[in-house]
Amino acid sequence: MEQRPVVQVEDVSFRYEKEDVLEHIDLSVQKGAFLGLVGPNGSGKSTLLKCVLGLLKPTSGRIFLFGEPVESFRAWQRIGFVSQKANSFNRGFPATVEEVVTSGLAAKRGLFRALRREDYRAAEAALAAVGLAGLAKRNIGELSGGQQQRVFIARALASEPELLILDEPTVGVDARHVQEFYELLGDLNRRGLTLILVTHDIGTITDRVTHIACLNKRLYFHGNTEEFAQLGDEAISRFYGHSLRVLCHGH
Numbered sequence: 010m011e012q013r014p015v016v017q018v019e020d021v022s023f024r025y026e027k028e029d030v031l032e033h034i035d036l037s038v039q040k041g042a043f044l045g046l047v048g049p050n051g052s053g054k055s056t057l058l059k060c061v062l063g064l065l066k067p068t069s070g071r072i073f074l075f076g077e078p079v080e081s082f083r084a085w086q087r088i089g090f091v092s093q094k095a096n097s098f099n100r101g102f103p104a105t106v107e108e109v110v111t112s113g114l115a116a117k118r119g120l121f122r123a124l125r126r127e128d129y130r131a132a133e134a135a136l137a138a139v140g141l142a143g144l145a146k147r148n149i150g151e152l153s154g155g156q157q158q159r160v161f162i163a164r165a166l167a168s169e170p171e172l173l174i175l176d177e178p179t180v181g182v183d184a185r186h187v188q189e190f191y192e193l194l195g196d197l198n199r200r201g202l203t204l205i206l207v208t209h210d211i212g213t214i215t216d217r218v219t220h221i222a223c224l225n226k227r228l229y230f231h232g233n234t235e236e237f238a239q240l241g242d243e244a245i246s247r248f249y250g251h252s253l254r255v256l257c258h259g260h
């Protein structure tokens with residue numbers, strides 16, 4: 010039996026007020042894929058994510074998660090989400106790394122219910138998976154932006170999701186750590202996690218992902234990385250209005 014896609018977007022359009030922000034989007038993400046969803050600022054990436062996460066209702070079209078229509082989907086623990094603002098705690102923020110990582114599980118258990126020993130073990134395993142073993146008792150604010158971002162990945166992983174969605178996760182992370190961060194995502198993908206990474210920066214992800222979708226109100230391209238490589242610079246220039254070389258290297 011053919012496996013149902015983890016995410017299936019069928020002919021989705023979305024309008025906030027007058028202007029269409031998404032037009033006729035068809036997109037599917039298979040189990041085990043690592044999709045880079047790329048597009049310039051304002052191209053509709055966040056809007057599409059919100060539709061996928063059931064936070065916005067498409068003006069038309071349908072969305073399925075693990076084969077289930079998003080309107081009736083309830084198994085949200087199968088999906089982890091890391092937003093772009095996740096790495097900006099001040100030094101004095103009064104929470105330990107462990108508290109942040111277990112906070113997702115606490116929400117699942119219900120307010121004021123005690124965490125179980127297995128929750129702390131899950132947190133420890135998740136911190137180890139993101140290369141932060143041993144930092145559980147540190148204050149989150151003492152960590153670098155890159156480390157804080159890993160803590161939020163660990164928070165999502167502690168619930169053992171099958172799909173992890175990341176919205177511009179490297180905003181505020183210094184360039185040195187961005188590559189390490191993508192390596193981590195590649196590792197998680199090789200261990201079987203399905204990933205969707207949303208970014209405006211096409212240049213940094215092409216070597217990491219298995220599939221790429223280029224969004225700018227419409228979907229200009231959707232395919233695997235080999236198909237993307239055959240597109241050539243000119244097609245990408247038309248999409249972005251810049252040369253890929255400029256996008257990658259800034260000159």
Ligand code: ADP
Pocket residue numbers: 025026030048049050051052053054055056057
């Ligand atoms: P991206 O994530 O690619 O930067 P967005 O999905 O945030 O793009 O935005 C797509 C377009 O929709 C932009 O033109 C933006 O100004 C507009 N937009 C986003 N949110 C709203 C909103 N709540 N109300 C009206 N317009 C919005």
